[in-house]
Amino acid sequence: MSYASQARSALRICYFNGILPLWRQSTLLIAIFLTPVSFVFFLFVIAPRDLFAYGVVGGILFTALFTGNGMLNDCAYYRLERQLQQVFVASPVRSTTFVLGMALSELAFTLPAQALFFTILWITHPFGPAALAGLLAVVLLTWLMATTLGFMISTFYSQLREIWPVGTMVFSTLSVIPPVFYPIAAIPAAWQWAAFFAPSTFASQLAERSIGLATADPTGAPWLGVPGVQLLGLVGATALFAAAAAKLARWRER
Amino acid sequence: MEILSAERVSKTYAGARGVVRALDEVDLTVARGRLFGFLGRNGAGKTTFIKIASTLLLPTSGSVRLFGEDVVRHPNRVRERIAIVPQEGRPFYHLTPLEHIREYLRVRGVAAETANARAEELVDAMGLRPYAAEPSYRLSGGLQQRTLVAMILATRAEFLFLDEPTIGMDPFARRQVWQVIRDAARAGSTVLLTTHYLDEAEQLTEELAVVESGRILYRGTPEALKSRVGREVRLQFEGGVTAAELAPFGPVFAERGKVIVATTRSRVAELTQLALARDATFNVGPVTLEEAFLALVGRSIEEEEASA
Numbered sequence: 001m002s003y004a005s006q007a008r009s010a011l012r013i014c015y016f017n018g019i020l021p022l023w024r025q026s027t028l029l030i031a032i033f034l035t036p037v038s039f040v041f042f043l044f045v046i047a048p049r050d051l052f053a054y055g056v057v058g059g060i061l062f063t064a065l066f067t068g069n070g071m072l073n074d075c076a077y078y079r080l081e082r083q084l085q086q087v088f089v090a091s092p093v094r095s096t097t098f099v100l101g102m103a104l105s106e107l108a109f110t111l112p113a114q115a116l117f118f119t120i121l122w123i124t125h126p127f128g129p130a131a132l133a134g135l136l137a138v139v140l141l142t143w144l145m146a147t148t149l150g151f152m153i154s155t156f157y158s159q160l161r162e163i164w165p166v167g168t169m170v171f172s173t174l175s176v177i178p179p180v181f182y183p184i185a186a187i188p189a190a191w192q193w194a195a196f197f198a199p200s201t202f203a204s205q206l207a208e209r210s211i212g213l214a215t216a217d218p219t220g221a222p223w224l225g226v227p228g229v230q231l232l233g234l235v236g237a238t239a240l241f242a243a244a245a246a247k248l249a250r251w252r253e254r
Numbered sequence: 255m256e257i258l259s260a261e262r263v264s265k266t267y268a269g270a271r272g273v274v275r276a277l278d279e280v281d282l283t284v285a286r287g288r289l290f291g292f293l294g295r296n297g298a299g300k301t302t303f304i305k306i307a308s309t310l311l312l313p314t315s316g317s318v319r320l321f322g323e324d325v326v327r328h329p330n331r332v333r334e335r336i337a338i339v340p341q342e343g344r345p346f347y348h349l350t351p352l353e354h355i356r357e358y359l360r361v362r363g364v365a366a367e368t369a370n371a372r373a374e375e376l377v378d379a380m381g382l383r384p385y386a387a388e389p390s391y392r393l394s395g396g397l398q399q400r401t402l403v404a405m406i407l408a409t410r411a412e413f414l415f416l417d418e419p420t421i422g423m424d425p426f427a428r429r430q431v432w433q434v435i436r437d438a439a440r441a442g443s444t445v446l447l448t449t450h451y452l453d454e455a456e457q458l459t460e461e462l463a464v465v466e467s468g469r470i471l472y473r474g475t476p477e478a479l480k481s482r483v484g485r486e487v488r489l490q491f492e493g494g495v496t497a498a499e500l501a502p503f504g505p506v507f508a509e510r511g512k513v514i515v516a517t518t519r520s521r522v523a524e525l526t527q528l529a530l531a532r533d534a535t536f537n538v539g540p541v542t543l544e545e546a547f548l549a550l551v552g553r554s555i556e557e558e559e560a561s562a
């Protein structure tokens with residue numbers, strides 16, 4: 001198959017694996033909304049009003065990060081439990097097409113939640129088209145990073161039961177501990193550099209900057225506050241996970 | 255002309271019980287358009303061979319050529335032209351049988367109209383019409399398996415790998431599926447299927463290989479395998495007589511509470527007297543593949559035990 005038809009195949013996987021089930025099983029929709037919406041709600045109740053925008057950006061990034069959890073579980077489930085990866089291996093569909101199709105399904109799944117968060121953010125903290133473009137770009141980069149990481153982790157396992165706790169652990173850590181829901185200023189300047197061990201911090205700084213919120217000013221490592229460096233950090237992490245996945249993933253078993 | 259040729263294919267798995275030799279220098283060829291069966295007990299190595307030939311698994315040594323292409327070196331050239339029903343596969347949770355066929359074909363690059371037409375056709379042929387609009391999570395195991403088989407057969411791939419395609423199906427469904435598999439072969443596809451149902455191997459396959467402990471014990475037609483038993487009738491007793499009592503009449507096979515003896519027509523009367531004297535129920539009929547298989551595999555197990 002040509003590259004164009006591989007791309008169409010990826011979209012097709014997204015359609016029947018991401019959009020159709022969402023349409024059929026609206027409880028899934030609620031499940032996706034639930035955690036980030038409750039976080040945002042708590043912040044709305046307890047946090048000072050000027051910090052609320054950080055919370056909504058946190059909800060957006062949490063949702064984008066958790067596509068990685070879906071990716072991890074779905075890929076493992078299809079490979080180990082349903083033997084469905086096999087029907088794509090023994091077919092004209094290439095591994096990258098399958099992985100991209102799965103990642104797009106995860107993105108499609110989160111679109112309703114994202115639409116809600118973007119609306120809340122726009123109402124409480126109005127922003128222009130340039131800011132919107134910046135935010136969308138960060139969401140897409142975060143989705144790419146997270147799904148690549150999720151896929152990479154899924155390839156480590158040969159038993160589904162071992163996977164259950166892994167995704168929640170990894171992606172909660174990435175979205176709750178680093179400054180995703182709260183401003184990085186809450187961390188003493190001397191320690192802000194440490195937050196950048198989590199790739200999600202790069203994403204949150206870029207997202208917050210694009211809508212004009214205050215971002216990192218780490219003493220000792222001021223270069224970590226430069227947007228170009230942050231972009232490089234996010235893209236670099238994605239590339240790293242992708243390279244590891246390409247090396248470790250078993251499209252054909254050994 | 256052969257479409258698949260395997261040469262000295264071996265596969266060892268490193269497991270908890272040490273090294274398992276799943277395939278041991280297997281040589282095999284399959285002719286184009288043939289309906290070829292792999293028959294063997296659980297753990298014989300059937301799935302391992304299918305996975306290697308269908309580019310799902312790397313062999314430890316040896317080579318397989320499919321369409322003249324080396325499956326290890328050029329998997330992508332092979333993948334364009336094959337499809338597989340994996341062992342213990344399950345369909346997508348929320349798709350209906352009709353959608354399964356249509357979506358899988360679309361992902362494989364089949365045009366919309368063709369995909370729709372084939373989905374309708376296969377849903378009818380596989381007896382899935384009453385369930386065509388049910389999401390698969392509401393279907394029974396047998397219907398889910400039929401959905402998966404329909405999805406793969408609809409590809410009309412040049413080479414179809416079917417690993418235990420009729421598992422979990424009722425006798426009517428199995429016959430329906432057999433017919434669809436026969437049609438696929440008649441339309442030009444080559445089919446390699448595994449089964450441990452002897453009647454399936456006997457009725458469906460044109461040629462078969464009996465696999466045991468990673469080796470091929472027999473390769474030929476089901477008829478030729480049956481004729482190896484050297485007797486024409488079988489009598490099956492549900493208890494009441496012992497294997498030792500039957501031994502003078504011919505080869506005896508004991509399996510899960512039943513005793514089978516293969517014998518000649520002339521001795522049926524004598525055996526009937528014996529059964530009546532014991533109040534034993536039996537049935538009688540022509541020798542089947544079961545006796546041939548049990549004789550062949552039983553002998554191989556005995557040899558292995560003797561050499562160990």
Ligand SMILES: Nc1ncnc2c1ncn2[C@@H]1O[C@H](COP(=O)(O)OP(=O)(O)O)[C@@H](O)[C@H]1O
Nearest residue numbers: 267269274276295296297298299300301302303
């Ligand atoms: N992934 C694996 N790891 C370790 N051993 C395996 C693996 N897959 C199969 N085996 C072993 O290889 C042998 C052949 O298995 P298989 O090819 O599945 O047989 P069949 O399909 O004929 O039932 C069995 O002894 C099985 O336990």
Ligand SMILES: [Mg+2]
Nearest residue numbers: 300301302341
């Ligand atoms: Mg098997």
